[in-house]
Amino acid sequence: MALTSTSSMPSTGSPRVGAVAVVAPYGEAGRHAQEYARRGWKITAVTLPAHALPAQHREGTDLSDYPDVIEHVGGLRRTARRLRERGVSAVIAGSGIGVPLADRLTRALGLAGNDPGTTALRTDRGVQAAALADAGLAAPRVLRTASLAGALRWAESSRLPAYVVAVADSSAAAPPAVCRSAAEISTAWRRLRRAAHHQTGTHDLVIQEYLPGRQYIVHTVSSPASQHAVTGVWAEERTSQHVHTRSDLMASPSLLVRSLYLYAMRVLDALCVETGPARFRMVLTGRGPTLLSARAFAEPPLAAELFELTAGIDHLREAVRASTTGLVRPWVDDQTVSRFVSRVSLIAPREGVLDAQLLRTVTTLPTVRHVVGSLVAGAAVRKTVDRQSSPGELVLSAVSRQAIEEDYRVIRAVERLGLYDGAAL
Template sequence: MSQLFSKDVIVIVGGLSSGRHIAPLFNGLGYKCIHVCTKSAFEHPIFSPTFNPSDYIESYVLHSEDGAEEVVRRMRGRNVKAIIAGCEPCILLADRLSVMLGMPRNAESLSTARRSKYLMHERLGRCGLTSVKHLLTDRLQDIYDFHDQIGGKIVLKPEAGANTEGVYYCNTRGQIADAVGRILGSKAIFDDFTEVNAKVLAQEYMSGKQYLLNTMSSDGNHYICDAWGEVRPNDDAPSNDNYADLVRPGTALYRSLAEYVTRVADALGIRYGAAHFELRMTDQGPCLVEVGARMSGNVDFSVLYEIHSLTQLSLLPDAMLDTQAFVARIRAASASTKEARKVYLSSDKAGDVLREPNLRLFTDIDTVRSVLFRLAKGDRLYKTDRSQGHGRPGHLYMVGNDADEIVRDYERVRHNEQLLYETMLLP
């Protein structure tokens, strides 16, 4: 049997969540991939099922930052072409390895500011960009005083969390005390190495619609791959959205969001690779909630490719390996004419799943392109409440030629969603 050995390798740090797509992409281009990950991320129940060991020729799971030295030693004799962060918990480790191996990378001095939501906004303020009022402390009285100063709802969260983990909206001192008690001393399991949350980040609550923007950068050239506006029934709790609609390029709204995001990327030293931005459109204009220097999670890239072929995934090889080609592609880009909606599924029922879910209730609808559903026969269906740890049962993508198609079929999606839950629970 013939064997191909190539010195050229791609190092993927945390090939989990959406990062699991990176290795197959580069393998298909003829590269060999090496996986590096922190133990806390590798064993996390959300991330661990997404890892595919067959995508890599070598894999290293690090128990501490000291393990980075050993990884660098093992790279001797190989030609590392790029180091890419695959998921949120491994961003700092990817930055460190990029420095140690001399790879094209984001600004080294701002690495921590791209993970710490406190330093992130401190940096924006120093750069003259719209940022949120905030406080980082371990003292409950400090947060009471901050709440009095703001004069309304505030947001409490870990300094470097993700996926709305440990995020609380607070209107009263009782709610504040409860949230602080939950955050302080809890494990920061989404951080690069498992630590304990020693402080609480308090922020002013920002009213206004929330937007999600996904970008790709190469040597400081930024491209907005897709932008979404989230719609929610109320804003009493974080991430209770019904759906997110694609924001069409060329509109004044899109230009406003894109201009602000580009300036934020520059301010935070994002120069290479993907980034996922969450913003609020306030009375003063766009304001950052947070950014992660990695691809967006829970994405069906085939749907995004149908909408507009320049996705975070399809642009990644040129962004990391050939800036000239990257710039040529984004300059030749033409705006998509498609309409799209990402629908967040939500159950108001609970019970044991006694039948396999009939997903044809969704897929038979014309504009529904793909469905991700997390439950099967034998599982437990909970009423969706992310604050209680009961996440969404799934999501789906809708794509159409005009907005009327999406609106028409959306009503059918919601109707069929209720039928789905009812039939799943029937003996």
């Protein structure tokens, strides 16, 4: 099954060499620069002035992989002129905060790209839900507001079993909170309001209906020729406290994946995605796949080299390929997927210390291919309340799903045996 859709004739995809501007490459460890350099492209990083950055990014970022850096000062025309002088033929967002400027620069340079007038569709949870509802697509009921009082009034009038409070900017790393009472909404609102200001520079949040069930992450890439392709689908599992436990790469030819794909194609059009990468978080409801949030930039995956080796999937690399060749590559068929891949989050039930012997047991299991995070014997860990507070992740890969399941059960058993009850160094 070729998971691709074309609304017009694609380009020939002939390799070309050009120059690219990566806007606001914060927190991506130079991966955009490295991928474009592999293809012989010239790279320019476009940074934002300190006063325009949220607090999270004001301490700067490592731009050593970028041979050329310019700061966006003096207005759009000045930055566009400087990029034109460099022969820039592609503009991409290096992070969520760079999406609005990347859209505007693309238009100013006369390049194929997304309409800057529709940027909010690709960056704002509240705007996304409204657009999908207008298009007749499944979407959660939602209110976008900076007012806690307004959120509480909306929740009282909606009378739903549970709600989700989240930062309106879909690129924010702060995890949403599931709330079942006015008190829980108030507590989550204050915490996420601070997180929103720190990470995005605004206080805007959304409150929306909670849609229970397994969540799915769908990666897509669109070409300038309006060709869309799914480049990967991951199924997530969470605890009853909504803490991430594992993500499993899904094989493409299945009815479930097909339904996620068809919905994603319609979402891409509803959110006016014409070029570049997108990342959708979905859940299955009685109406079928339902979008929870969308992002319009590619984040470097953890252990990217491993994912490429085991599954041939790297969202960022596929996005770079599309911008340099004009082609998107449809997701691999099951005949070419020779290995299964899972990402397992360690979950500490309380503060503790990593036990040396038990840590060695889980990190040397047959299917463990990579360790993400500082998993060091004797290191202190805090209670896991979300993915960011997990002690670390283990990437499992094997030729059979059964082998992964066996090692997954061992990991959870070792945690119960005392993985976090070690002695401090």
